[in-house]
Amino acid sequence: MPATVQLFYFDAGGGHRASAVALKTVIERQGYPWDVQLVNFQELMDPLDLLRRLTGLRIQDFYNLMLKNRWTLGTTKLLRVLHAGIRKYHAEQVERLVEFWADATPVLAVSLIPHFNRVLAEALARVSPSTPFVTILTDLADYPPHFWIEPDAGYVICGTDRAVQQARELGVEEYRIFRVSGMIVRPDFYDPIEVDREAERLRLGLEPAVPTGLILFGSHAPGLVADLVERVASSGLEVQLIVICGRNAALAEELRARRFRIPVHVVGFTDRVPYYMHLADFFIGKPGPGSISEALVKNLPVIVECNAFTLPQERYNAQWILEQGVGIVVKSFREIDSALARLLAPGQLEEYRTRARSIEIKAVFEIPRILASLISSARAPVTD
Numbered sequence: 001m002p003a004t005v006q007l008f009y010f011d012a013g014g015g016h017r018a019s020a021v022a023l024k025t026v027i028e029r030q031g032y033p034w035d036v037q038l039v040n041f042q043e044l045m046d047p048l049d050l051l052r053r054l055t056g057l058r059i060q061d062f063y064n065l066m067l068k069n070r071w072t073l074g075t076t077k078l079l080r081v082l083h084a085g086i087r088k089y090h091a092e093q094v095e096r097l098v099e100f101w102a103d104a105t106p107v108l109a110v111s112l113i114p115h116f117n118r119v120l121a122e123a124l125a126r127v128s129p130s131t132p133f134v135t136i137l138t139d140l141a142d143y144p145p146h147f148w149i150e151p152d153a154g155y156v157i158c159g160t161d162r163a164v165q166q167a168r169e170l171g172v173e174e175y176r177i178f179r180v181s182g183m184i185v186r187p188d189f190y191d192p193i194e195v196d197r198e199a200e201r202l203r204l205g206l207e208p209a210v211p212t213g214l215i216l217f218g219s220h221a222p223g224l225v226a227d228l229v230e231r232v233a234s235s236g237l238e239v240q241l242i243v244i245c246g247r248n249a250a251l252a253e254e255l256r257a258r259r260f261r262i263p264v265h266v267v268g269f270t271d272r273v274p275y276y277m278h279l280a281d282f283f284i285g286k287p288g289p290g291s292i293s294e295a296l297v298k299n300l301p302v303i304v305e306c307n308a309f310t311l312p313q314e315r316y317n318a319q320w321i322l323e324q325g326v327g328i329v330v331k332s333f334r335e336i337d338s339a340l341a342r343l344l345a346p347g348q349l350e351e352y353r354t355r356a357r358s359i360e361i362k363a364v365f366e367i368p369r370i371l372a373s374l375i376s377s378a379r380a381p382v383t384d
Contacts, residue, residue: 002035003107005371008120010042010113015218015290019112019138019184026187027368037106041113044100048089076312083146086115097123107375110134112184114148114313121153132374136367138183139289140320142166143313157370159183159363162316178370182361183293186274190297193278200279204265210240211344214280214300216291219246219269226254228284228333233260235337237344242267242276274298281353282343284336286310287317287329296359301352302327303339325355 005027009020017038024036086093097120105128111117121133133154141162142148149156149163151171157178158164167177198208206212213232215225229243240263245252247269255266267276273294277283283295287304295302306318306329321327328339343349 002033003375004037004104005034005108005375006037006039006106006110008039008041008109008111008113010040015138015288016112018186018290019136022184022186022364023110023112023136023367026364027371029187030365030368032368032372034107041116044096045093045116048092048096079143079147079312082115086119086146090119093119094123094126098126101127105131107378108132108134108371110136110371112136112138114139115146117148117153118146118150121150130378132378134371134374136184137163139163139313139317140183140292141316142170143316144170147313155374157363157367160320162320180363180366180370182296182359182363183289184364184367185290185293185297185361187364189274189277189294191274193275195275195278197279204242204279206240206242206263206265206279210238210263211282211349212280213239213241213282213284213303213340214276214295215241215243215284216273217246217285218288218291222248223251224333225251226258228336229255229260229264231333231336232284232340233262233264235340237337237340239340239344240264242280244268244270244273244276281349283327287314287321289314289317292317292321293361296326296356297361299353299357301343301349301356303330303336303343304328305330305333307331324359326352326359327356 007020007024009016011017020038024038027034027036101124109120109124109131111120117135124131124133134157135148135153136157137148137159139148140160144166149167149170149172155176155178156167156172157180158167159180159182164177164179201208201212215228217225225243225245229241232239232241242265243255244267249268252266252268255264277295277298277300280300283300283302285291285304287306287310292302302321304318304321304327306315318329322329328342330336330339343352
């Protein structure tokens with residue numbers, strides 16, 4: 001019977017599940033003899049979800065509603081409330097996990113979620129102290145305290161030098177820190193796409209040789225996208241857009257009904273994001289670690305917004321973009337016309353694309369080897 005490896009995720013924002021599924025896919029493709037199980041942490045903790053008790057709405061669903069409606073001003077204070085609730089129910093959460101692991105424990109437990117890593121590590125240590133616990137940051141950096149990295153919670157896998165430094169500052173020993181190249185990105189983003197870009201643009205109603213931007217705000221696109229498209233269309237610049245609306249069907253319907261000065265191709269929910277990025281020259285969206293990383297894997301420079309409405313854990317991402325020289329950060333998308341003018345100035349787009357191509361993001365292929373080494377070390381006999 002194959003050894004069990006458990007990957008913990010939840011559906012707040014979509015990136016955690018996507019990372020877990022991508023990692024499971026690559027582990028299986030690389031031939032590791034493990035039974036990789038995806039475990040939804042929210043489902044395990046549903047009986048302890050106070051918001052669900054009061055409103056019927058899960059915490060992860062409320063989070064997604066916040067993103068869709070952009071109710072993100074003041075989320076730093078909301079984090080304190082969340083952490084207070086986690087502390088209040090810490091003992092009960094540990095007991096739930098101890099019960100979950102009572103019959104059988106995995107050879108490795110991997111968290112791809114923030115906030116609950118002390119709970120996971122403590123429960124696993126009670127049930128099976130020899131089983132390694134690993135936290136994989138799916139953000140470019142931590143947002144301490146008690147967001148991703150817990151000093152006594154096993155191993156941490158970091159995708160940037162900043163996250164590594166944070167782990168050290170929080171007291172994690174060097175042997176428990178692993179540095180990989182960037183964030184986890186779905187393996188299909190690395191697959192070659194053998195299509196004629198100009199012909200495909202024509203097929204979608206776009207001009208074959210006009211600079212093409214892709215607008216994407218994740219699976220819960222906010223209503224501000226319509227205003228953003230209008231601003232780009234009214235900029236007077238020679239540009240066109242592919243707009244992915246995710247699960248916001250009303251937004252897609254609204255955009256399709258409007259007539260813009262420039263060509264605009266509207267897409268609803270799709271699993272063909274790599275294809276649409278292949279047709280684009282640059283990316284416009286929020287500074288989420290997943291979207292930024294996907295864009296860079298497809299060699300797209302990025303334009304993102306960072307202000308008081310930006311989630312606190314994503315604000316470093318904007319700084320990282322500037323440090324790497326792979327995009328433009330605006331305080332508000334009301335400045336999108338000036339940002340586009342900079343990006344599309346003679347020679348600038350290709351220069352940005354060259355820097356984007358230089359960023360190595362291959363964590364999804366590197367992490368399985370790290371996990372295998374931890375399993376081997378845990379199984380190795382102890383010698384005097």
